[in-house]
Amino acid sequence: MVDGHIHIERGPYTLEWLNQFVSKAVETELDEIRLLEHNFIFEEFAPMYDSVRRYSEYVDAWFRRSAGIHKLADYLELIHQGRNREFPIKVKFGLEVCCFKEFEGFISELTKGKGFDFLLGSVHFVDDFAFDHKAEHWAGLDVDRVYHRYFEDSVSLAKSGLFDGIGHPDAIKLFGHKPSYPLSEYYGSLAEELSKSKMYADQNSGAYRRCPETASLGMEEELLEILKKNHVEIITSSDAHCPEDVGYKIRACLKIEEMTGF
Numbered sequence: 001m002v003d004g005h006i007h008i009e010r011g012p013y014t015l016e017w018l019n020q021f022v023s024k025a026v027e028t029e030l031d032e033i034r035l036l037e038h039n040f041i042f043e044e045f046a047p048m049y050d051s052v053r054r055y056s057e058y059v060d061a062w063f064r065r066s067a068g069i070h071k072l073a074d075y076l077e078l079i080h081q082g083r084n085r086e087f088p089i090k091v092k093f094g095l096e097v098c099c100f101k102e103f104e105g106f107i108s109e110l111t112k113g114k115g116f117d118f119l120l121g122s123v124h125f126v127d128d129f130a131f132d133h134k135a136e137h138w139a140g141l142d143v144d145r146v147y148h149r150y151f152e153d154s155v156s157l158a159k160s161g162l163f164d165g166i167g168h169p170d171a172i173k174l175f176g177h178k179p180s181y182p183l184s185e186y187y188g189s190l191a192e193e194l195s196k197s198k199m200y201a202d203q204n205s206g207a208y209r210r211c212p213e214t215a216s217l218g219m220e221e222e223l224l225e226i227l228k229k230n231h232v233e234i235i236t237s238s239d240a241h242c243p244e245d246v247g248y249k250i251r252a253c254l255k256i257e258e259m260t261g262f
Helices: 015-027 043-055 057-066 072-083 101-111 143-159 184-196 206-210 221-229 250-259
Strands: 002-007 032-038 090-098 118-122 200-204 234-237
Touching: 002 200, 015 032, 015 072, 032 118, 043 057, 043 101, 072 090, 090 101, 143 184, 184 221, 200 250, 221 234, 221 250, 234 250
Parallel strands: 002 032, 002 234, 032 090, 090 118, 200 234
Antiparallel strands: none
16 A cells, blocks of 8 residues: 655654655555655745745735745755664655646746656646635635636646656535536546646645535546546555654545546
8 A cells, every 4th residue: 555645844854754654554554654744845936836825815824834945955865864774664755746837837947857756747726825724815706717727737748858756636515516517528638638747647636635514535536537547547545744743544545546447
C-alpha cells in the first residue's frame, strides 16, 4: 500500500521529524510513502502568488502568515539526508506545485534537475479564487463557471509536461458545490491528457477528512472509472499534514478503486 501525498510542513526539517511519519506508516502497514512540501512554503516561489494575493485580503493574510518560510535549499538538504538514511519502508521525496499556466516556465526553472523523486501538480486557485479555503468565500460565485475553469486548468496542467501526477483532481467538490451540467466530457478530456503525459492521479482522502459532510471519499466514481478506462495510474493518498493522519482511509480508497471493475 502507498500513501502518495504527505506534507511535512508542520515540523522542523530534521530526520527525527521524518521518522515520525515513517513510524506511523509502518504502524498502518504501508509499503511506501511519498513526502512533499507545498511550493509556496519556499520564498523562491513567492512571485507566483502576487495575483491571488491581490484578489483576496484573506489569501494575502494567509500567505504572509504561512508562505515563504523556507529556502528551497533547506528542503533539498533534508532530502539529501533522508536518502542517506535507511528506512524500514520505501520513502520518496517530492514537491506539490500550484499550477498557474503563466508560470510554467518559472516552475520548470525552479524544479528541473533538483533531484525530486516526483512533482505533483495541483489546481488550488481558479481565476485567482482560492476555492478550498473557506466555504463562505463561494457566496455569490457562478458555480458552473468555476467548475468549467477548474477543469480547463486541470487539462492545461496535464498538458504542461512539468509533473508526474495530478493532486486531488476533483477537489473542487470540497464544500459540496455541484455544477448544473454533467462532468463526463471534462473527465474524459482530463483522463486523455493524463494518459498522454503518462501522469498518475491522486486518489486522495484529504477532502473527506476535512469536510466529511460535503465531500465524498476520494474521487467521484465516474471520474475514477474514466481515468482507469484511459489507463491512468491511480495512487492512493491521505494528504496528511501531520504524522497521525498518515494512511488515513487508504484501505477504503483501495476498495473503492477495486469496485470500479476496471
